[in-house]
Structures are given as structure tokens and as C-alpha cells.
Amino acid sequence: MEANNAYLLKNKTLPDEAEVLISKTVAPNEKILFAIVGDLTLAGKYAQSVLFITKDRALVYDGGGGDIKSYPLSLMSEVCAKRMYGNATLSAKISDGKRIVLFRYTYAIAALCDAAALFINHINDGANLHDEMSVMEVVFERALSVCPKCGRTLLHPGAECIMCRSKVKIVERLFEYIKPERSKIMLCIILSLITTAMAIIPPTVTGFIVDVVFPGGSGGSGITPLNFISDALDGDSSKLLIAMICLLFATYILQYGIGIIRAYTFRQVGNRSVARLRNDIYKKAQYLPMSFYDKTSTGAVINRIASDSSTLQNFMLRITQEAVVHLFQLVGIIIIMLTLNPTLTLLSLIPVILIVIVTRVFGRKIRPYYRRIWRRWSAVFATLSDTIPCIKVVKSFTGENRSADKFKDKNDDWLEMDRRLGKLTTAFPQIVSFLVTCGSLIIWGVGGGKVIAGEAGFSAGLIVSFISYASMFYNPVTFFANLSDSFQSALASTEKILDILEAKPETHAESHIVPDKLNGKIEFLHVSFSFDRTKKVLDDVTVTIEPGDVVGIVGTTGSGKSTLVNLLMRFYDGYSGEILVDGHNIQNFDLSAYRAKIGYVQQEPQMFSDTIFNNIAYSRPDATIEEVMEAADVANAHNFIARQPDAYDTVLGERGVGVSGGEKQRISIARAVLMNPSILIFDEATAAVDSETEHLIQEAIDRLIAGRTTLMIAHRLSTLKRANKIIVVDGGKIVEFGSPDELMAKKGKYYKLVEIQSMTQDAERMKKEERLDI
């Protein structure tokens, strides 16, 4: 029946039983707006449950049998999604005032149920159904960012799961980077053909020398292709020898001469492809949203750009350089061997089978060792990166010996593992060589026997050249047997790289409003935000800030102060509700143009290792020298810069550069000044400096904020003297908002914070005075 199946939204396929039951329960004209497939029963057992919402009621299928329960929306009030530990419930007050639990689920669908709770409440409050459904659509779309096959979070809604997609596709994606080099690769392949052809000539010639040129040879029985030379020189052995040496010499010159050109070109092809790939990753990494960096450590991203692309580089070099050559060799040698003698060819294939088996077995054995060594090495490295940056702590708690011992332990572990691996890795090539040698024994044994027996088609020269070919033949065999290992590691690297390449960059709205100047009116309308699904960092925040307001944002650590400005800066877009600036939704602004209108000064000023001038001019690379100097003036930075030996040419982060935290902060303020922002954000800008520097910075801030909407996050309330409005944030909600006087009169949270801080300050002052008295 059409109406029953016309679910507008659902997060998963419905369980069959629920589908059958719901079709019986719902009238044909009652439209199901959305269905949330859950994962727990009310008793807390894992099972597929479903919450259906229609215009008038909520229907719950509790999983594992049982009927569908129906709750009219009109009888429900204060619907609430409560997150507990590892699971959550959706409950509501029913007409008799009792709260009942309707639906229980894990965090996997918590975001959907949060939205469902709001939906029901809003509908009961008389909200427009169409508007509320459009919110639900967004929530459902976001919930679909999970791979239906493996459950891994997708890079963006609708993206293909990296883990589940076919390996062929991954390789195809990689080869896009090689495509531009097609003509060069073709050239290299032709050159490879020539060198391979040259490489397989010498054994034929040596066989001919043994059979025809040397006295006592069989006289040209086995090696036919060179007989015409013998005819031309009337069988003169000395002349023939010289001719053969010349032929060999010419072959070598061609083989190695062309080899140089081929190797060089191949190297260029491989390197250029990887450089292209690396540029792409780096560029992409610049545009990835902050939420990506929250989930992925910066170290991991750096590793992908630097080391994973090197792994690929090695693999590409191997593929482009060696694989092609080996393949040609393999084919060429087999053809020649077959034309020389099919029986001996088959005999020499016996060790090949053994070599392939040994290589596979060896590979399987050795791989875990590599992983283990890698882990041991990581442990060594972790000890290093833990202790060296914290050397002050180590010294102050006299932990030198302890950390040396810890390091030795880890290093010994690594050594032991490497010793074990060493046993295997040194044995392997010897075993392969042994098998190759045994292969020649078979040829000597069988072929030699036939030569002695004088069997037609067998000669000493033939055996000599055959053994040469056979040993040449084993090289490509071991290469291809080993190739799968490096293919596996390249595949792993490619996957990690594609993680970045295919991650969704920061969202750019379709309508790009490019603001010339912002007046600075900021409105948060019912904004809620959560980093993961466990805890809401902002909960239904609504506040309006007028142009030119200087707003202090106060609250305890973790109350959501920084998240407010992070959302305003559009570092995160995944919030519900709206943030408007000058009446426009900030998501409709052109992202870079919008950010260029906001000056952001952080608690920990971040400097590039570049000159002071370039660090300031980073916010406006086209600024003139005078403009940069004026910005430094405003920020109280020019005078200390001028006294640096290299002044504005001082490179930050280098040895001997004495720039303090407060000075860096002033440079970062100069950076913000230079861009002439419409909105200013100070995120605890003076938290990490002494009081004298604080005064200099405060002076700089005072100059800067004139006429601009300013948000100042502060722990020390004394830094908010200039603020005409205060927002008090607590537990993700705005608990107080108003002028400092109003809030003091209200004697609420702000009043308490002020009291506590002034008490602390008084106590500190008294302590100081006491000390002076003594």
C-alpha cells in the first residue's frame, strides 16, 4: 500500500516484522513522516526497534516481537532525549503527568532521537510542520554518513566507504596521477623492450662460442641464429671469436646505455607523479574542516603527506621501473628457452615452483615481524617524544635514570625483534639462491647426460646458454613473488591518503555572499552543537549582539565559551539552529571573504617560522611596509621589534630569537589589526602573560576594538572592563546576558564569579602585603 510505505525519512531498512506490523496499524491516509530504526529494546537487549512518527502520533516497535505501541502526540509533553552511559532514552510526560520511556537506543542514533524529541515538542507548541521536517531532513542526511556495510563513519554523507570499495578502484585513482606521463611511459616501455632484448642476447652468443668457435665444440648444432656469421667468415675461429666479442660489446653498450636513459626517465615519471600527489594532499589538507583535525591528529596528517606518499613513491618506482623490465625479461626468456629446447625449459621450471612457494611462505611469516618491529619502534619513538619535550619535568623530579631505563627497555625490545627478523631475512635470499643453483644441477644432470649420449639437438653450448637463461629467469620470478608485499603496503598507504584526498572540504554554500564590510550584528538562534554524539557542548543558545558591542564571554572551563566563537568563525558547520551576521546566515557567506572580516586572537599565539614582517602581513599579504608598521604600532609591538637585531627581518622560531609569549601575542594582535576586521574575537588573549605585558596588550586591544563588534573570552574578569555586555555560559547554555551592572544587580552567576575573583585578588594582595611587612 502506497501510503504505508511512503516514509519520508528513515535511517536504515526497516526490520520485516516492523514493516508488517506498521502496515496493519497505520491507516492508509496517515502518513509516516519519519522512522528511526533503533538498536536496543526497552529492556536493554540488542534488537532492531523502530520509532515511527506521524503527524498525530508516535508509534514504537520494541524489537523482538510484540505489538506496536501508539502514543498520541497531543497527549505528550516535555519530550526529552536523555543521554545516559552508552545508551539513551526518549521519554515523555503523558496526560496523567507520569513520565514514561518510549524508546531506548545507543549513541549510534542519539542525534536522530534528540531531533525527534525537539520535533515533537515543537509540533506540540504549534510549530510549522514543513519547517520542522526540513530540520529533520538535515539531521537524517547527516546520520547517513555511516557506511551501511561496515559501519565506519564516511568522509561525508553519501561518500563511498574507503574500506569497502574495490581495490581496483583505489589503484585506478592512483593511476590518475600517472596518466599525464603516458607518453614518457610509452617511451620507457619501448626502451625496456630494447634493453630486455639486449639482455637475452649474450647467453646465445656464449653458447655459440662454446659450440662453434672453441675447438672440440659440436659445430653449430644447438645455436642456429648465429650460424650465418660463421658462414660469412668461412668458419675461421679467431675471426669468429673477435666477431663474437664485438657483438657482445655492442650489445652491452646498447643495453647499459639505453638502460641509463630508461632508468632516468622512469625515475622522473615516478617522482613527478608522487610530487603531483603530494601537492594535492597538502592543498586538500589546507581546506579540510577543523572537525577533520579533531578526529585525526596533525601528526597523522603530516605522516600521510610525508611518509605514505614516499611509500607510494617507492611502489610506483618499482612498478614503473622494475616490473616492466622483469615482465619483458620473463616473457622473452621463456620464448627463447622454448625455442632452444622445450624439455630443458620444463625441467628448469621445477625450482620456479619451489621459489614461488618459499617466497609466499616466507612472506607470510615475515609480515607479522615487520608489524611487530614497527610497533616496537613506535614505542621507542614514543618514549623519545614523551620525555625530550618534558625534560624539565624529568629533571625536576630526578627522573633521568628512570627515563633512561625505560628507553633502554624499549630499545632492547626492538633489538630482540630485529634479531629474530634478521634470522629470517638473511636466510631467505640464501635459500632462493640455493634453489636456483639446484635448478642448474637438474639442467647439468639431464642436459649433460643427453650431450654425452650424443642425443640430437643437445650440445655443450646449448647447456651453457640454458643455464645462463635459467638464472636470469629466476630474478623476475622472485621479484613478482615479492611484489605482492609492496603492493599491500602501497595499498594501505593509498587508502590513508585517499582518506584526505576524498574528505569533504569546508562547506561552501551555493549562494556566496561576499561581504564588503560587516556591521557586526551577531545573532545565535537556537544553536545546539555536539562534537561527537555523547554530549552537547552548546544547547539551544539564543543571543543577539548589536554592532559595536563589546561582549565579554565568561564561564567555567568546558562551559562552551570557545565553542561559541568556533562556530561563529565557521570552524565547525555541523550545528543545528542558525547563526546570523548582519541578518545573513553565516553559512551563506563566501567562507574566505567572511573569515577575512573577523580578527581572531588566540590564547596561544601561533607563529610561522618566518620573518616578523611576514608573520604580521600573513593576514594581508599585499599590505605595504608602512601599513604593517602602523599595525605593529597599534599592537604596541613596533618598539620591541625595532630593537631586535634583525628587526622586522627577524625569523621567529630560530636559535637566539628572544621573543616572549607576550611579544608574540602583540605580533598576533598586529596581524589582526592589519586585516581591519569588522568583528574581533579575543580568546583569552591575556591569560598567559604577566601583568605588565597584560597592560600593554590591553592597551593594544582597547585601541583595536573602537567601533568594532568584539567578543572577548576571559577567565580574569578584570580584563573585561571595556565590555558593555556580558554573556555567562554554563553547561552549554547562556544562563545570563546583560550589561555588567544589570548582572551585578541580579546577584546571579556573574555576581558570584566576580565575588570569587575579587576575594582571591584580595587574598593575594593581603599575602603580598604580609610579606612586605615582614
Place this chain on the structure above:
Amino acid sequence: MTTRVYINAQDRIEKAENNLVNLYLHTGEEYLSLEPRRLFPVNMRHSFITLLSDSGEVAVIREISDLDKDSARVIEESLDDYYLVPTITKIVSTSDKYGTLRWTVETDRGIRSFDIRNRNHDIKVSKSGKVRVRDADDNRYVIEDYKKLDAHSRAKLIVHT
């Protein structure tokens, strides 16, 4: 915060003791014992010179060539005194011990040997061919164009950069 004073040809600069200068503005104000310093000592040797008193910046010279001849000479001399950056004309020998480089060079001020601690930070080659060198004691040297050095010196330089 006051507006920055830029010095022009109407203002006068005279030599004071050591490398200090006195500034006489055409408006009649005068400042004594100022220290000229380059704001961009690496990239702009003749532009943006600040004149510092004990309490901070007094004025800035945009271009030395904007000044009258005598004032320009005074400033150039003072800066030459203040900034000692010998030009390396030949690299005589180099050695590398435990990562520290020891260079012996001929400069426009004579022969000198020095250590370089961190070759990545302390030897900087710009695209134009200019090489800036900083020794372990924070002294500076410059090679105006390494391509113009003799082959022997170039070979020594290439090994370490």
C-alpha cells in the same frame, strides 16, 4: 600612540658621538643621540631606517636617498659602524665535525675562521644567489652571489647547502 614621523630632505641629521646621530627636524624640534637601526637589515639595507632614543622610536627614514647628501652620509656611516656583515669572497677550507661546520673564509675585512652550528638555519641561499651565513656566535656574513665565487669555493659551498 602618536603618528610616525618620516624624515625628508628638509630635515637634517648630524653625527653625534660613537655611531649616534642628532636629528634636527625642519619644524624646529631636535633630538640628540639617536641610534639609527635598519628595520629590515636583511632585505632592505637602504630603506626604512628607524632612529631610536632610549625611550623608543623618534622617526623613520623611508629611503636614505631621500635625505640631503650630508645627512645620508652620516646615516650610512653610522649604519656601517653598527652593522658588521663581512662579504665572503672566497671559501678557503671547510670541515664537518659532529655536524658542526668549520669554515675558513676570505672576506672584504680579512681572513676569518668560524663555526656554523645548524646548516639548515644558519646558511640561507636565496634564489638571486645571495647567501647569508650566521656563525655559532651569532656573527653574520654574506656572499653577494655564490655563482660568482671561484669554482673551488662554489664546490665547498654546495657540499654544505
